Amino acid sequence: MEDLRQRLTQPSVESKQEASGKVISYLAITLIGGLVATILIFLTWKGIALFTGNHYSLWEFLSGIKWRPSDHVFGALPMIATSFSVTLLSGIIALPLALVVAIAITEILPSTAYKFLQPTIELLVGIPSVVYGYVGLTVIVPFLRRFFGGTGFGILAATCVLFLMILPTMTSMTIDSFRAVPKQYRNASAGLGATRWQTISRVIIPSAKSGILTAMVFGMARAFGEALAVQMVIGNTTVMPTGLMHSAATLTSVLTTGIGNTVMGTISNNALWSLALILLVMSLAFNLLMRLVSRKGVK
Incomplete structure (x- = not known):
């Protein structure tokens, strides 16, 4: 027992x-x-060393328009402005096309098209960024040089490359958002006599709005943090952007080109860590924005 x-x-x-x-x-x-x-903690500690250890002005760093490490002049505004410019332009161009492709796949084309196109889109998402950069260097830059003159390198070339990079990601996420809309919504709209386009524009898109915005923010976050592909086509000139065909530099391109040419602990190296801290803050801001958009959609 x-x-x-x-x-x-x-x-x-x-x-x-x-x-x-x-x-x-x-x-x-x-x-x-x-x-x-x-x-x-490490990025924050290294990022503020320029201001705490070298006593460089934070305002001059954020608002200065000249970047001359040899003269200990560090103005990050041109890189910040260029990063936001190429990110916003690529996102604005990619979102309408992602919507059109997602609508066609989920609402217009037969189901067999989805089974074929969805794996293809996901395959494009996984292509390394250096491949997109090589395409931009060998196809986009010569095309822009032939039709617009100049060197072909610049903001427009970087925007085209980033557009190609983020379009598959935004399309895939938008497709998932459309497929998440309950089928009952479509049936109810058809029962009320709505046409296919009325159902798409007044029922499906508003219901998937939070997912569409999340896709856009996610794509722009990837574009903002891209380094290698942008570096290959933007020209890497640390000046304020004055035109789409003019060479410029982003935060990531300056980091990748300069981090190997500085000595750890020097003021030039600390300035690069400060650029990395800006990238970190912006990445956190994009993630917070995605969470807010998703939470609003759930409510």
């Missing part, structure tokens, strides 16, 4: 597995959280 009581009261195999699973999960969460916190 006592043996039976011990068997009934002792922990089962399932409870032991659940306890070990919780321990592993908590350890994984702690490890990931520690890594993220370490990265944030």
